[in-house]
Amino acid sequence: MKTLTVKASHKTYSILLDKGLRHHLDVILKDQQYSQVVIITDEQVAHHYLEEVLASLYKTSLNVHYYIIKPGEQSKSFTVYEDIQRYLLSQHVDRNSAILALGGGVVGDLAGFVAATYMRGVPFIQMPTTLLAHDSSIGGKVAINLVNTKNIIGSFYPPDMVLYDTETLYTLNKQELRSGFAEMVKHGFIADAKLLEQLKQMMAFSINPIIDGFDELLLRSIRIKQEIVEKDESESGIRKHLNFGHTLGHAIEAIKPYTHGESVMYGILFNLFLSEQINGTENRLLTDSLIDWLRQLDYPLSLISDNDVDVLIEKMLNDKKTINQNIHFILLKEIGKPYIQSMPTPKIKQYLYDFME
Ligand code: NAD
Ligand code: ZN
Numbered sequence: 392m393k394t395l396t397v398k399a400s401h402k403t404y405s406i407l408l409d410k411g412l413r414h415h416l417d418v419i420l421k422d423q424q425y426s427q428v429v430i431i432t433d434e435q436v437a438h439h440y441l442e443e444v445l446a447s448l449y450k451t452s453l454n455v456h457y458y459i460i461k462p463g464e465q466s467k468s469f470t471v472y473e474d475i476q477r478y479l480l481s482q483h484v485d486r487n488s489a490i491l492a493l494g495g496g497v498v499g500d501l502a503g504f505v506a507a508t509y510m511r512g513v514p515f516i517q518m519p520t521t522l523l524a525h526d527s528s529i530g531g532k533v534a535i536n537l538v539n540t541k542n543i544i545g546s547f548y549p550p551d552m553v554l555y556d557t558e559t560l561y562t563l564n565k566q567e568l569r570s571g572f573a574e575m576v577k578h579g580f581i582a583d584a585k586l587l588e589q590l591k592q593m594m595a596f597s598i599n600p601i602i603d604g605f606d607e608l609l610l611r612s613i614r615i616k617q618e619i620v621e622k623d624e625s626e627s628g629i630r631k632h633l634n635f636g637h638t639l640g641h642a643i644e645a646i647k648p649y650t651h652g653e654s655v656m657y658g659i660l661f662n663l664f665l666s667e668q669i670n671g672t673e674n675r676l677l678t679d680s681l682i683d684w685l686r687q688l689d690y691p692l693s694l695i696s697d698n699d700v701d702v703l704i705e706k707m708l709n710d711k712k713t714i715n716q717n718i719h720f721i722l723l724k725e726i727g728k729p730y731i732q733s734m735p736t737p738k739i740k741q742y743l744y745d746f747m748e
Pocket of ligand 1: 435570
């Protein structure tokens, strides 16, 4: 089993990563003083894993409840949030009960915000089951959406622990694997050229979590996120570097039917292009071999057209990270050297047109 410790401002918590953790929750939780455990999960994850997680929890003396939501972003809503709170109250869930988020980023964000606010905060355990959740379950951000504005109601609420059973990644479809893998590539670009190289070598033809050594790469990617959030929990400084690829990525995700990671991967390519345009081309970042690799992994590479530019700019301006009508991009001086670049909208428009050519 691999273990990492994360230091958040008011607490320290562990990330345990191993194949088959879901079968050993009785052992993992034996020293915790919870009065009960409430699993929050979605229908799809429940179909694959709820029975096994319950079997392992039933070996403890804990009282166990579960609440199943519909899969998908729509569940990060006030309605579902309220339904869960009502359920907790109806089951007399007290403040020593733990909320266990079993699922991807949607379940983690929603269950985390429930845990942060029910009775002003109850214990919270993350059990990520997607590749993307290696990113979303670490760093303590929890949130729900308001109408079409993503993650606008939320909080910083670090979990008590993160239990990452990497065997659960085996049932993810290719599109979900692509989504999470983009964050691993992002972590490589902003902090670890060697990780990026190894990802290219080991995943040259497909993203395969079964391959030997995958957990090691995943842990490296987690560690990069962990080190950045430890230095800047509240996102006032270097945590912004984690938004590499996300300025444009979020805007695309809002208007097109692509996953978070597919949109972010395109945003990464645009940021590499911008980095070269602004910092000179002596360190070529946006290479043909990178594009060939992403094509091999089936990443969509023509997500937007000239007609989308105005609405994309509008979306980027409405982002909660935008300040004074200037849009911020994370660019690279070279791999592992990110910095924040602020840019006026006419310039970005022109770069977008040039990039799409
Ligand atoms: P998700 O939770 O919707 O999961 C994607 C799909 O995969 C769902 O249909 C789900 O049912 C299914 N699924 C999950 N685990 C599975 C498994 N093991 N086998 C088969 N199917 C499985 O989405 P996601 O991509 O994990 O997360 C996206 C969310 O994460 C977004 O809402 C985003 O805002 C949020 N996010 C949060 C942070 C953060 O720091 N809190 C960071 C990035 C993203
Ligand atoms: Zn992301």
